[in-house]
Amino acid sequence: MPPENRINPDRRQFGLKTLWYALIRGRRRGLRRAEELNRPHYVDIYEDHRLLLWTCGIVGFCSIDALLTLQILDKGGMELNPVMAFLLGISVPVFFYVKYLATAGAVIFILFHVNYRVLGIPVRKILPLLFFGYAVLIGYEWTLLSV
Numbered sequence: 001m002p003p004e005n006r007i008n009p010d011r012r013q014f015g016l017k018t019l020w021y022a023l024i025r026g027r028r029r030g031l032r033r034a035e036e037l038n039r040p041h042y043v044d045i046y047e048d049h050r051l052l053l054w055t056c057g058i059v060g061f062c063s064i065d066a067l068l069t070l071q072i073l074d075k076g077g078m079e080l081n082p083v084m085a086f087l088l089g090i091s092v093p094v095f096f097y098v099k100y101l102a103t104a105g106a107v108i109f110i111l112f113h114v115n116y117r118v119l120g121i122p123v124r125k126i127l128p129l130l131f132f133g134y135a136v137l138i139g140y141e142w143t144l145l146s147v
Contacts, residue, residue, distance in 0.1 A: 051114065054127035055107050061134035062103040066096050068141040077144065 069079065070092065079085040087095040107127070114124045 048124070051111065051124070051127065054131045055111065057131045058107050058127065058134055059100070059104055061131070061138055062100055063096075064138055065134065065141065066099050068138065068145065072141060072144055075145070 069084075073079065073088070079088055084095060084099065087098050107130075110123060110126055114127075116123045118126075
């Protein structure tokens with residue numbers, strides 16, 4: 001194997017320029033070299049269309065969760081998350097917007113790093129787990145409301 005002669009071995013660094021190219025001229029679908037296939041990498045175009053399903057589902061479930069939480073609170077329940085309880089003390093719109101924006105921001109962060117691993121687990125497996133976790137939470141809240 002020839003020695004590495006480049007000053008910067010990997011010029012593909014994440015930054016504002018990456019976002020600009022991804023939004024305007026995105027064309028990076030994956031890695032080009034076979035030896036890089038197991039390395040974490042960013043892409044501009046996602047080939048797996050299920051990512052859209054998981055993303056939209058998580059953000060939609062977040063909104064449903066907020067509405068069900070408000071109904072549970074109206075029936076005498078209490079918010080167990082201290083951060084969300086604090087936000088509810090400020091106002092309902094603040095609670096909803098912070099919850100929504102935090103969830104959407106987390107999902108976007110996960111999407112950026114979908115080809116990475118955390119503790120040996122592929123990040124792309126986190127979105128379905130979050131989706132089904134939110135589905136279970138909504139089912140639990142629904143049963144609380146029907147009792």
